[in-house]
Amino acid sequence: MPYVKEKPLKIAILGAGALGCAIGATLTQGGHETWLIDRSPAHVDAMRRDGLRVDDAGGTRHVRVHATTQAADVGVADLVVVLVKSFHTDAAIRGAQSLVGPDTAVLSLQNGLGHEDILIDVVGRERVLAGKTYVGGVLRGAGHIESGVIGKYTYIGELDGRITPRVQAIAAAFDAAGLATTISDNIVGTMWDKLLVNVATGALTGLTGLTYGQLYDEPLLKATSLAAVAEAISAAQAAGVKLSMTDPEQAWTLAAEGLPATFKTSMLQSLEKGSITEIDFINGSVVRSGQRYGVPTPVNATLVACIKGLERAMADRQRQEAAA
Numbered sequence: 217m218p219y220v221k222e223k224p225l226k227i228a229i230l231g232a233g234a235l236g237c238a239i240g241a242t243l244t245q246g247g248h249e250t251w252l253i254d255r256s257p258a259h260v261d262a263m264r265r266d267g268l269r270v271d272d273a274g275g276t277r278h279v280r281v282h283a284t285t286q287a288a289d290v291g292v293a294d295l296v297v298v299l300v301k302s303f304h305t306d307a308a309i310r311g312a313q314s315l316v317g318p319d320t321a322v323l324s325l326q327n328g329l330g331h332e333d334i335l336i337d338v339v340g341r342e343r344v345l346a347g348k349t350y351v352g353g354v355l356r357g358a359g360h361i362e363s364g365v366i367g368k369y370t371y372i373g374e375l376d377g378r379i380t381p382r383v384q385a386i387a388a389a390f391d392a393a394g395l396a397t398t399i400s401d402n403i404v405g406t407m408w409d410k411l412l413v414n415v416a417t418g419a420l421t422g423l424t425g426l427t428y429g430q431l432y433d434e435p436l437l438k439a440t441s442l443a444a445v446a447e448a449i450s451a452a453q454a455a456g457v458k459l460s461m462t463d464p465e466q467a468w469t470l471a472a473e474g475l476p477a478t479f480k481t482s483m484l485q486s487l488e489k490g491s492i493t494e495i496d497f498i499n500g501s502v503v504r505s506g507q508r509y510g511v512p513t514p515v516n517a518t519l520v521a522c523i524k525g526l527e528r529a530m531a532d533r534q535r536q537e538a539a540a
Contacts, residue, residue, distance in 0.1 A: 224247050224248045224249060224389075225248045225249070225294045225295055225386070225389050226248070226249045226251075226291075226292075226293045226294045226295075227240075227243055227248050227249065227250045227251070227293060227294065227295045227296075227297060228250075228251045228253060228287070228290050228293040228295070228296045228297070228312070228315045229250065229251065229252050229253060229297050229299060230253050230287070230296055230297065230298050230299060230300055230308055230309070230312055230315075231253070231254065231298065231299035231300030231301070231304070231308065232252035232253060232254035232259070232260075232263075232283065232299075233254070233299065233301075233353070233355055234353030234354050234355040234361050234362075234363075234482075234485070235299055235325075235349070235351060235352075235353045235482075236252060236254070236297075236299040236353075237252060237268055237270075237353060237355075237361045237363075238270070238351055238352070238353035238361060238363040238364070238365055239297065239299070239325070239349070239351060239365075239395060240252045240268075240281060241268055241270050241279045241281065241361075241363065242363075242365050242393055242394050242395045243389075243390070243393050243395065244279055244280075244281050244282075245279060245393065245394070246389075246392060246393020246394055246395075247393070248389065248393060249282070250281065250282065251282040251283070251284065251289075251290045251293070252268070252281050252282065252283045252284075253283075253284055253285070253286075253287055253290065253312070254283070254285065255285060256285075256358070257285055258358045259283075259358045259359060260283045260284060260285050261358070261359075262357075262358035262359025262360070263281055263283035263359045264283050265359075266278060266359055267279055267280045267281065267359075268280075268281045268283075268359055268360075268361065269356075269359060269360040269361070270361055270363050271356070271360075271361070271362045271363065272362070272363040272364065272365065272366070273364075273366055274366075287311060287312035287314055287315050288314045290314070290315055291314070291315075292314070292315060292316070292317035292320060293315045293316075293317075293320055294319070294320065294321070295320070295321050295322075295323060295386060296309075296312065296315050296316065296320060296321070296322045296323070297323050297324075297325055298322065298323065298324045298325070298326060298331065298335065299325055299326060300326070301326075301486075301491075301494060302326055302327065302328055302330070302331060302494040302496070302497040303492065303494070303496070303497075305324075305326070305331050305334045305335070306334050306337075306338070309322070309334070309335055309338045309339065310338055313338070313339070316339055316343065320343060321343055321344075321345055321382055321386065322335055322339050322343045322344050322345065323344075323345040323346070323347055323372060323386070324344075324345075324346055324347065325347045325348065325349045325370070326494075326497075327410070327411075327414050327418075327482065327494055327497065327498060328411060328414065328494055328496075328497025328498045328501055329407055329408070329411055329497060329501040330497055330501065331497070332344055332346050332375060341375070344375060345372055345373065345374060345375070345382075345383060345386070346372070346373060346374075346375055346403045346404075346406075346407060347370060347371055347372035347373065347400075347403070347406075348370070348371050348406055348407050348409070348410035349368070349369075349370040349371070349410075350368040350369050350370070350410070350413070350470075350473075351363075351364060351365050351368045351370060351395070352364030352368065352474075352475050352479060354479065354480060354485065355485070364474060364475055364476075364479075365394065365395065366474070367396075367473075367474045368396070368474060369396050369397070369398060370390060370395055370396065370397045370398070371397070371398050371399075371400045371403070371406045371410075372386060372387055372390075372397060372398075372399060372400065372403070373399055373400035373401060373402070373403030373406065374403070375403065375404075377401045377402060377403065378401075379399055379401060383399055384399065387399050402458055404457060405457050405458040405459055405460065406460075408448075408452045408457050408459055409459060409460050409461060411448060411498065411501060411502070412445050412448050412449065412452075412459075412461065412464075412467040413467050413470055413471045414498045415441075415444050415445050415448045415467070415498060415499055415502060415516065416441045416442075416444070416445050416464075416467045416468050416471045417431060417441065417468075417471045417472075417481055418481045418482070418483040418484075418493075418494075418495075418498055418499070419444075419483060419495060419498070419499050419519035419520070419522070419523055420437055420440060420441055420444075420519070421480065421481045421483060421484040422481065422483035422484050422486075422487050422493060422495075422523055422526070423519070423522055423523065423526065424437065425484065425488075426484075427477060427478050427479060427480055428471075428472050428475055428476070428477055428478075428479040428480075428481075429476075429477025429478065429479075430477075432472055432477075438468065440515065441464075441468055442464040442465065442468060443464075443515045444499065444502075444515045444516050444519060445464035445467045445468065446464045447502060447506065447511070447512070447513040447514075447515055447516050448502045448513075448516065449461075449462060449464065450506075450511045451502050451505040451506045451509060451511045451513060452505070454505075454506075454509035454510070454511045455505055455508070455509055482494070483495070483498075483523070487526060487527075487530070490530060490534060492527050492531075493523055493527065495519075495520055495523040495524065495527075496520075499516040499519045499520045499523075500516075500520050502516040503516050503517050503520060
């Protein structure tokens, strides 16, 4: 077998943003050879020079990590964890095939739905695992993150629901490192569960610029969130997906558990940095599923349209500034 529980794994984190660094730091401190691969030279240089600064509930620490901008520097990994932005998935995995050997598993922990199909096209179905994580992270600067790992669960599984030795070994390795991990025999349902959480808060904070503390203090926004989640639940049920929650309030509550009032969603962080968002893989997934199964999704369609409008205005501004 390619995986042995007692043996440290060689793990490549493809996309070392806030979440990739939070997970990578935990796995590194758990004794695994963990490589953080990111496109930002400044971020990688800072981690190489000073270590990764991690701020969390336990204080501040610096973790010595392996960091690079080039997948070719790493060699073959036992496990590739894909955490790039959704719209970079295809290019990222095609540019990182040097990581993939005969026994390499490829695990997506990205937000939203649809990444596994992209990965399968490049590396083959037999290599691909799916997962969702409730770990949180905020990139505070080059080589510096705020991490929310404690009390946050990660779920992984085979696409066909089998409990295989490799998924057991990966879960055991993650768990022992301090990344609380559960094996799911219904990973599609698990991914939809996480999607509900993203639908609850992502677009709303992106549109309003609110932190979690501010968002959860606004009843009107809560009502909109619950309506969006209700549409997602209906779309999932129409697709035959088995969910762990059927009350939109559960997703609303779960989204904020263990996170500080100052927390900003990844969608808001993207917009503040001037980057496009993952809206197509989150609320957009709900809209597409609704269209496929005849479920109306007007709230999600409106949220998608508004975020797309923000992205358009942002892109126009950037073009004007570049031309000035």
